[in-house]
Amino acid sequence: MSPDAETVKALLWTLHQAQQTVWAWIAALGLTPSQHGQAVWPFGQRLAAEQLLFDGGQAGRLLVSGAAVVLAAVLLLVSGFWRRARWPLWGGAVLLLVFAPWPQWSLLTVPTVPTAFHRSPTGFTAASILEGQRLYGAHCQRCHGDDGSGEGPDAARLAMWPPTLNGSLLWKRTEGELFWHVRNGLRDRAGRVTMPPASAALDDAQLWALLDFLKAQAAGQTLRKTGAWRFPVRLPDAPLRCRDTASSLHALQGQRVRLALTRGDAHALSDDPRLVTVAVGPGTSPVDCHSDDAALEAAMAVLVGVAPSALPGHRLIADRQGWLRVRGRPGVDWSADDLVCRASTPAAQAAPVAAAADGLDGLIRRMDSEPVRQVSGGFPH
Numbered sequence: 050m051s052p053d054a055e056t057v058k059a060l061l062w063t064l065h066q067a068q069q070t071v072w073a074w075i076a077a078l079g080l081t082p083s084q085h086g087q088a089v090w091p092f093g094q095r096l097a098a099e100q101l102l103f104d105g106g107q108a109g110r111l112l113v114s115g116a117a118v119v120l121a122a123v124l125l126l127v128s129g130f131w132r133r134a135r136w137p138l139w140g141g142a143v144l145l146l147v148f149a150p151w152p153q154w155s156l157l158t159v160p161t162v163p164t165a166f167h168r169s170p171t172g173f174t175a176a177s178i179l180e181g182q183r184l185y186g187a188h189c190q191r192c193h194g195d196d197g198s199g200e201g202p203d204a205a206r207l208a209m210w211p212p213t214l215n216g217s218l219l220w221k222r223t224e225g226e227l228f229w230h231v232r233n234g235l236r237d238r239a240g241r242v243t244m245p246p247a248s249a250a251l252d253d254a255q256l257w258a259l260l261d262f263l264k265a266q267a268a269g270q271t272l273r274k275t276g277a278w279r280f281p282v283r284l285p286d287a288p289l290r291c292r293d294t295a296s297s298l299h300a301l302q303g304q305r306v307r308l309a310l311t312r313g314d315a316h317a318l319s320d321d322p323r324l325v326t327v328a329v330g331p332g333t334s335p336v337d338c339h340s341d342d343a344a345l346e347a348a349m350a351v352l353v354g355v356a357p358s359a360l361p362g363h364r365l366i367a368d369r370q371g372w373l374r375v376r377g378r379p380g381v382d383w384s385a386d387d388l389v390c391r392a393s394t395p396a397a398q399a400a401p402v403a404a405a406a407d408g409l410d411g412l413i414r415r416m417d418s419e420p421v422r423q424v425s426g427g428f429p430h
């Protein structure tokens with residue numbers, strides 16, 4: 050039996066929630082020590098359910114086994130009230146559990162680390178992306194390359210070629226796993242160091258900032274090479290002023306947000322009732338909100354995959370949930386190609402953007418009707 054895609058997604062979501070709940074309880078009950086300020090995941094493995102997306106058979110087995118567990122629990126409950134039927138009910142529960150088509154657990158779990166579910170304290174800000182970029186240049190670039198593709202000047206001399214940091218790797222791992230791997234380094238099966246630990250040179254806050262940069266860089270580089278943000282990325286946070294009141298980009302969540310530079314972008318810099326326009330850069334501007342945070346400009350260049358000098362004319366739009374979805378190019382009108390973060394279903398990826406009064410209208414409609422589901426650690430959520 051192979052369940053349909055929606056059922057598998059619901060199953061993944063349930064597994065993810067169950068795992069998070071287990072971790073929350075372990076942490077709340079103080080059953081595990083704290084490291085780096087957060088509770089440790091005490092197991093060497095975690096569920097990594099991405100396999101279920103490819104292997105419908107395993108998903109089916111898991112569903113049937115789950116049903117068997119629920120049924121067995123019901124039988125045990127009933128046996129509490131119906132004393133005379135107790136033995137047959139217990140026997141039934143045992144048979145159900147023994148004969149359930151259990152999935153192959155080795156396919157559904159991956160080795161993990163104590164910081165598996167640690168959350169980044171940065172809040173994904175423009176400032177942390179910029180700080181991460183500086184640290185990357187100083188500590189990582191020689192192996193991982195200018196653009197994260199793994200072709201740094203030292204790469205060819207290593208025992209193992211560094212992986213590209215712009216592929217699915219960053220999303221297959223949890224953030225806490227990446228933190229651990231970069232902090233403590235990696236070894237091959239024979240125990241030889243493949244990546245040296247960064248812990249001597251970088252503190253925890255710096256490591257988290259580096260991970261923000263890696264995500265932004267992966268978005269920009271995949272956009273540059275493939276014309277799409279293959280993995281969803283958030284609108285970074287930055288301070289701004291809206292009609293003389295101090296605010297921040299993340300405080301605008303719930304509304305659609307457009308970022309446009311004050312330099313050379315006169316036509317994008319008028320208010321539009323469909324979204325909140327934020328002018329980015331020095332000077333004054335005629336629109337709703339204004340940010341002169343230099344880090345925001347630098348982060349935008351990373352996210353778009355261009356040098357800062359080539360940024361003027363680019364625009365970014367985030368949806369109401371705070372995901373970056375649309376990228377506008379200098380001197381080019383809005384078109385379907387600007388919806389660079391699409392929903393993950395193949396149908397949505399292939400669907401043409403409906404004709405609309407102006408290009409932006411069609412893009413906004415698509416953005417609203419196809420919400421993003423983030424993938425992390427093999428789980429959509």
Ligand code: HEC
Binds near residue numbers: 185189214247
């Ligand atoms: C001496 C070369 C070198 C340096 C310096 C280096 N790396 Fe690596 N990195 C590697 C190699 C080689 C691998 C693959 C190791 C493996 O899979 O065993 C790797 C793997 C990774 C991975 C993938 C980890 C995973 O979960 O599989 C990340 C992320 C990463 N590096 C980030 C960084 C960051 C951030 C820095 C800077 C602080 C850095 N690296 C510095 C060589 C390097």
